[in-house]
Amino acid sequence: MSRLFKIIAAIYTFLATSFASAESGFWSLNMPRGVTEVSNAVYDVHMLMMYICIAIGVVVFGFMFYVMFAHRKSRGAKAANFHENFTVEVIWTIVPAIILLGMAFPATTSLLKVYDTDNPDIDIKVTGYQWKWQYEYLGEDIKFMSELRTSQDEQYGRVPKGEHYLREVTQPLVIPTNKKVRFLITGNDVIHSWWVPDFAVKKDAIPGLFTSAWAKTDQPGVYVGACTELCGKDHSRMPVVVEVKEEADYYEWLAGKKAEAALYASTIGKDWSNDELMQKGKEVYGISCAGCHQAQGEGIAGIFPSLVGSSIVTGPIEDHIGILINGVAGSAMQSFADQLSEVDIAAVIHYKRNSWGNDMNDIVQPLDVLNYKQSR
Amino acid sequence: MTDQGSYYVPEQSKLPLGAALGMGTMGFGAAMWVIDGQSATVFFVGLAILAIVMYKWWGIVIEENMNGMVSNQLKHSYVLGMLWFIFSEVMFFAAFFGALFYVRVLVNPWLGGEAAITLFDDTPTDASTANAELLYPGYEATWPPLVTPDQAANGESAKFVGPDQAMSFPGFSSWQRILAWLPLWNTIILLTSSYTVNIAHHAIKEGDRKTFTRWLGITVLLGIVFLFLQAEEYIEAYQHMGLTLDSGIYGTTFFLLTGFHGAHVTLGTIMLLVSFLRGLRGHFKDNDHFGFEAAAWYWHFVDVVWVGLFLIVYVFD
Amino acid sequence: MAHGPSENFFTRWFFSTNHKDIGTLYLWFSFAMFLLGGAFAMIIRAELFQPGMQLIKPEFFNQMTTMHGLVMVFGAIMPAFVGLANWLIPMMIGAPDMALPRMNNLSFWILPFAFAILVSTLFMEGGGPNFGWTFYAPLSTTYAPDTVNYFIFGVHLMGASSIMGSINIIATVMNMRAPGMTYMKMPLFVWTWLITAFLLVAVMPVLAGAVTMMLMDINFGTSFFDAAGGGDPVLFQHVFWFFGHPEVYIIILPAFGVVSQIIPTFSRKPLFGYSSMVYATAAIAFLSFIVWAHHMFTVGMPIAGELYFMYATMLIAVPTGVKVFNWITTMYKGSITYETPMLFCIAFVILFTFGGFTGMMLSIAAADTQYHDTYFVVAHFHYVMVAGAVFSGTAAIYYWLPKWCGRMYDETMGKVQFWLAFIAFNITFMPQHFLGLAGMPRRYSDYGLQFADWNMVSSIGAFMYGGAQLLFLFNVIRTIGWGKPVEDPKVWEGADGLEWTLPTPPPFHTFSTPPVLK
Numbered sequence A: 001m002s003r004l005f006k007i008i009a010a011i012y013t014f015l016a017t018s019f020a021s022a023e024s025g026f027w028s029l030n031m032p033r034g035v036t037e038v039s040n041a042v043y044d045v046h047m048l049m050m051y052i053c054i055a056i057g058v059v060v061f062g063f064m065f066y067v068m069f070a071h072r073k074s075r076g077a078k079a080a081n082f083h084e085n086f087t088v089e090v091i092w093t094i095v096p097a098i099i100l101l102g103m104a105f106p107a108t109t110s111l112l113k114v115y116d117t118d119n120p121d122i123d124i125k126v127t128g129y130q131w132k133w134q135y136e137y138l139g140e141d142i143k144f145m146s147e148l149r150t151s152q153d154e155q156y157g158r159v160p161k162g163e164h165y166l167r168e169v170t171q172p173l174v175i176p177t178n179k180k181v182r183f184l185i186t187g188n189d190v191i192h193s194w195w196v197p198d199f200a201v202k203k204d205a206i207p208g209l210f211t212s213a214w215a216k217t218d219q220p221g222v223y224v225g226a227c228t229e230l231c232g233k234d235h236s237r238m239p240v241v242v243e244v245k246e247e248a249d250y251y252e253w254l255a256g257k258k259a260e261a262a263l264y265a266s267t268i269g270k271d272w273s274n275d276e277l278m279q280k281g282k283e284v285y286g287i288s289c290a291g292c293h294q295a296q297g298e299g300i301a302g303i304f305p306s307l308v309g310s311s312i313v314t315g316p317i318e319d320h321i322g323i324l325i326n327g328v329a330g331s332a333m334q335s336f337a338d339q340l341s342e343v344d345i346a347a348v349i350h351y352k353r354n355s356w357g358n359d360m361n362d363i364v365q366p367l368d369v370l371n372y373k374q375s376r
Numbered sequence B: 001m002t003d004q005g006s007y008y009v010p011e012q013s014k015l016p017l018g019a020a021l022g023m024g025t026m027g028f029g030a031a032m033w034v035i036d037g038q039s040a041t042v043f044f045v046g047l048a049i050l051a052i053v054m055y056k057w058w059g060i061v062i063e064e065n066m067n068g069m070v071s072n073q074l075k076h077s078y079v080l081g082m083l084w085f086i087f088s089e090v091m092f093f094a095a096f097f098g099a100l101f102y103v104r105v106l107v108n109p110w111l112g113g114e115a116a117i118t119l120f121d122d123t124p125t126d127a128s129t130a131n132a133e134l135l136y137p138g139y140e141a142t143w144p145p146l147v148t149p150d151q152a153a154n155g156e157s158a159k160f161v162g163p164d165q166a167m168s169f170p171g172f173s174s175w176q177r178i179l180a181w182l183p184l185w186n187t188i189i190l191l192t193s194s195y196t197v198n199i200a201h202h203a204i205k206e207g208d209r210k211t212f213t214r215w216l217g218i219t220v221l222l223g224i225v226f227l228f229l230q231a232e233e234y235i236e237a238y239q240h241m242g243l244t245l246d247s248g249i250y251g252t253t254f255f256l257l258t259g260f261h262g263a264h265v266t267l268g269t270i271m272l273l274v275s276f277l278r279g280l281r282g283h284f285k286d287n288d289h290f291g292f293e294a295a296a297w298y299w300h301f302v303d304v305v306w307v308g309l310f311l312i313v314y315v316f317d
Numbered sequence C: 001m002a003h004g005p006s007e008n009f010f011t012r013w014f015f016s017t018n019h020k021d022i023g024t025l026y027l028w029f030s031f032a033m034f035l036l037g038g039a040f041a042m043i044i045r046a047e048l049f050q051p052g053m054q055l056i057k058p059e060f061f062n063q064m065t066t067m068h069g070l071v072m073v074f075g076a077i078m079p080a081f082v083g084l085a086n087w088l089i090p091m092m093i094g095a096p097d098m099a100l101p102r103m104n105n106l107s108f109w110i111l112p113f114a115f116a117i118l119v120s121t122l123f124m125e126g127g128g129p130n131f132g133w134t135f136y137a138p139l140s141t142t143y144a145p146d147t148v149n150y151f152i153f154g155v156h157l158m159g160a161s162s163i164m165g166s167i168n169i170i171a172t173v174m175n176m177r178a179p180g181m182t183y184m185k186m187p188l189f190v191w192t193w194l195i196t197a198f199l200l201v202a203v204m205p206v207l208a209g210a211v212t213m214m215l216m217d218i219n220f221g222t223s224f225f226d227a228a229g230g231g232d233p234v235l236f237q238h239v240f241w242f243f244g245h246p247e248v249y250i251i252i253l254p255a256f257g258v259v260s261q262i263i264p265t266f267s268r269k270p271l272f273g274y275s276s277m278v279y280a281t282a283a284i285a286f287l288s289f290i291v292w293a294h295h296m297f298t299v300g301m302p303i304a305g306e307l308y309f310m311y312a313t314m315l316i317a318v319p320t321g322v323k324v325f326n327w328i329t330t331m332y333k334g335s336i337t338y339e340t341p342m343l344f345c346i347a348f349v350i351l352f353t354f355g356g357f358t359g360m361m362l363s364i365a366a367a368d369t370q371y372h373d374t375y376f377v378v379a380h381f382h383y384v385m386v387a388g389a390v391f392s393g394t395a396a397i398y399y400w401l402p403k404w405c406g407r408m409y410d411e412t413m414g415k416v417q418f419w420l421a422f423i424a425f426n427i428t429f430m431p432q433h434f435l436g437l438a439g440m441p442r443r444y445s446d447y448g449l450q451f452a453d454w455n456m457v458s459s460i461g462a463f464m465y466g467g468a469q470l471l472f473l474f475n476v477i478r479t480i481g482w483g484k485p486v487e488d489p490k491v492w493e494g495a496d497g498l499e500w501t502l503p504t505p506p507p508f509h510t511f512s513t514p515p516v517l518k
């Protein structure tokens, strides 16, 4: 019996230490500890639960293996014929209940931390789109999309996969250290879920309703998360990337963002050439449209219409702009008015009208888009 | 645990496979039908198959009973079958009542920026505040909601437009208005019909066939009047009150609850009608009338659901 | 009714009113569905073998995940246990047949039609259901392909089948027991099924309600799941999980019943605490109705709701623990032998308890913010459903098949299959815990490089596990066709219960005169 106990104890220590020390990465075993107060509390309650379960398991299975070994028929065991024992049955009802009571305390306090979203320093609105995220700094007039940057060629194995495969985006969310940031999360189309493991923030992005979460950390760095609610075809292709900057760097970044917007406003009136539009359009199409309408505009039968020879793509420019600005209510075709700039919209429309055998030979200018928007 | 050994296990039968074929065809056909809005043929073929099979099936069951092949124990199996079937129907309605409760008590305040349950804490959560500020400015959480959140935020271009009026209790302002309020009449009719079916039940227990058919006939008529008034109410809702399936959650819950209730009244009426016709043909004995009894139970169940509906959907809103 | 089975193949198998034949139909149907669902799982695991899209398109991957879940839960596991119920309940309680034999056949025949409808969508434009077996709105409503309508009516049909089947079981158990077979003398398998049938009658209509709401939202302009109209997408989840959580106990309770029959047999000792087992089953069933929102810890419920659902969920450990302890004390001081059914049951106790432990961890709401919708959850439910339901189902077949067909399976092959399945199972699903904790979300057709290693291990395990199933199929067919005849009514030395008093194989109609119990 004592040898058995030693073996069990050894296994236990091995498991416990390897779990506690494992770093996130290859062959990793455990969850990351994370960088916020909440994530640490969650990590602790997770470890506690695991140790309790392992301990119960050692006792229960230990006894079971002993029985299996000792009371074998081949060893000459004769079956006893007892059953029912009130005392034993009461004990094994009450003891687990007491253990549960003990677990309820840390479970409750950690949950209270998760819910403590009051008095934030910064509010950020997070919106899930099929299949990208939009971040809006409330009160700052800054808003941008964050889309996957990994190319289709990498995904389909036509070129080797980069180090950040499926973990890289066009623009990460940027937040400062040591500020309580509150995330107000919602969805545009279907339910998504915004998860950053290192913050222990995971909240569903529900269309038409808000949920909230918060984070505060003193450790700058880049933290990668994911969408965790099945949201359609490219559910696995809308990573969350958050960059935590030192406070000063953050404000610098914020100022830069604002200057960018001002600069953009000055280019919108310019006349764009066919080549410029085609090049820009191809780029935008690849990032924003190809996910659904596919690389050659062929679409997916029954889900996403083909753009080749489509009556809208080959129809009046006005309607074509309309569908991008307004989207199609109640379908995956979202409104791009907030997502793409006038230049991007003009370029992508121009590109579609002059690709894959669509041969319209007209030209669409950013100004047309702006006029459409204003006349609305 | 009664007299065993005489339990009647029927011969092989083509009917179950036929019924499954009918149901499968209906399912397939119904999907085709809703997808393009016209190819209903397959559905009706399935329905026809099912109807024929049902007719035969129950015909055989009745015949078996008339020939005395049905032991008391088997009768008890039928009783259990019907009771648990009604229980499953209760749970079906529970889903819709639960949905109504959830949107009314919790979601509606959240959308309007309030705290839902003020028992512990009446400060709105930051999520519900954000709903009101960022998604539906101007939406006020009242029940019944005559303005949808969509409409409050987007005005003209809203997809869901609330009703002009709700089907609520008109209040005690004037007797005329109360008397012109159809749900009240419907309640009276259904409660009466529960009573009349009960008279019929007592009559058959005493072997009084004449009273039985008379009061059962009256019950069927009351059921039909109820359905008629319900149709009237729907027409009124659609034509004069702007209350439709797409007028937001109020229209949604109103029509689904009353609609499914109406469908069950229809079924119950058919069951009672069949019992009535069987009564005319001389079926049922004072100690053996389960076919009718099952229909009567069903009818009471439909009645109870209505009382719930009347109170929750119409009166306390 | 004295005659045997019909000579005519078609009459015997299509027009049957015999509980044994219908049970057989259920069992073969469920095995076919298990292979189909398993084939889908193999496609999933093959695609996830390494990062990048190798074999299939992302949209097809989602259809595979969804169909795998649906087919396994509704097509494989549930019908398997209904098949066992059909075969065994009348034999165990001393009844001539099921209470309503014609309806019994109807319950079965609806299933092939329902699954034909469901599977046919894979070949239609727009493809099969692609929104997960939990089909959350609005992905399954406004944003779904048109074929979702076939799915909806398919679910309606499955629901009708289940409701009729369970009403039949309830009526049989309540009304058809032989004289002297009081409730507290019924074998535990019958008890667990009685309670399961009650759960089914209570929650299948709610599922019907959920898909009906979807149907209305998709086609008739209602706004149950659209906040713009005053509804809420989360409403769908509440309705679904009110069905869905009891559903997982519908899957496991009959499995508990099977294990509670087999362990005493091979321990040669009666079940330790019969009545506490019955009460524990009832307690689990009751609790299953009030914990549903533990699947929704991340939807932003008010904290009071979150705490309540957390505490209620934790409570389930108590009655489940009672069961586990009972099994072990039944073995204690027994005279244990390790035939294949016993091996599967022991593996069940260990692996199910392990899955229960991860369930406990999931129930801690704060920690679930990290676990939710990751492979940790996938690992949890495969431990309870594969090592739980599938292992116990396999045990049940090995245990009762010799009785049913009067032929013995090949013990060596059975043991080989057990060890292969046991090892492969753990290779498949143990690494999924690590994947989940490291941050791999579920329902992902592709993943980052840091998850590559464990995924590859898991896939290799899955293929091995699939091989073990083919061995099982082979063993079963070999037994029925060529197994060594057994004539001993008891088959197993330690077996106890009415079904073992019948001749082996049992006659077509059993207990036309009721047995008398002391």
Ligand code: HEA
Residues within 6 Å of the ligand: A053, A056, A060, A096, A097, A099, A100, C134, C248, C249, C251, C252, C294, C295, C313, C314, C316, C317, C318, C320, C321, C322, C324, C352, C353, C354, C355, C356, C357, C358, C359, C360, C362, C363, C364, C368, C371, C372, C373, C377, C380, C381, C384, C385, C388, C389
């Ligand atoms: C057979 C099916 C089955 C069974 C039996 C269980 C059993 C349990 N499950 Fe599981 N579960 C599923 C099937 C099942 N589950 C499925 C399919 C999903 C995912 C659905 C989806 O999203 O697709 C899921 C998901 C799921 C979640 C949601 C996770 C998430 O999505 O974030 C949670 C959270 O609480 C949970 C908890 C539990 C608990 C507490 C038990 C308990 O019943 C376990 C109780 C057992 C024990 C605890 C072990 C024995 C007890 C002792 C030895 C006593 C002493 C122990 C202690 C004191 C700890 N399950």
Ligand code: HEA
Residues within 6 Å of the ligand: C034, C035, C036, C037, C038, C039, C041, C042, C044, C045, C065, C066, C068, C069, C070, C072, C073, C077, C131, C132, C133, C134, C378, C382, C385, C386, C389, C390, C428, C442, C443, C444, C445, C462, C465, C466, C467, C469, C470
């Ligand atoms: C009781 C139910 C049950 C069972 C038995 C299984 C069995 C298996 N499941 Fe299960 N699984 C679910 C229920 C079940 N699953 C559910 C509910 C989900 C969630 C779905 C969702 O997210 O919506 C899920 C999801 C799920 C995922 C996650 C998918 C994702 O998130 O994208 C994975 C991945 O590894 C997986 C793997 C497996 C494997 C390898 C098996 C193996 O055990 C299967 C073994 C069986 C076989 C392999 C059959 C053997 C036959 C052959 C090999 C030959 C076949 C060929 C022909 C007949 C032509 N399952």
Ligand code: CUA
Residues within 6 Å of the ligand: A128, A129, A131, A191, A192, A193, A227, A228, A229, A230, A231, A232, A234, A235, A236, A238
């Ligand atoms: Cu967005 Cu998953």
Ligand SMILES: [Cu+2]
Residues within 6 Å of the ligand: C244, C245, C248, C292, C294, C295
């Ligand atoms: Cu659950």
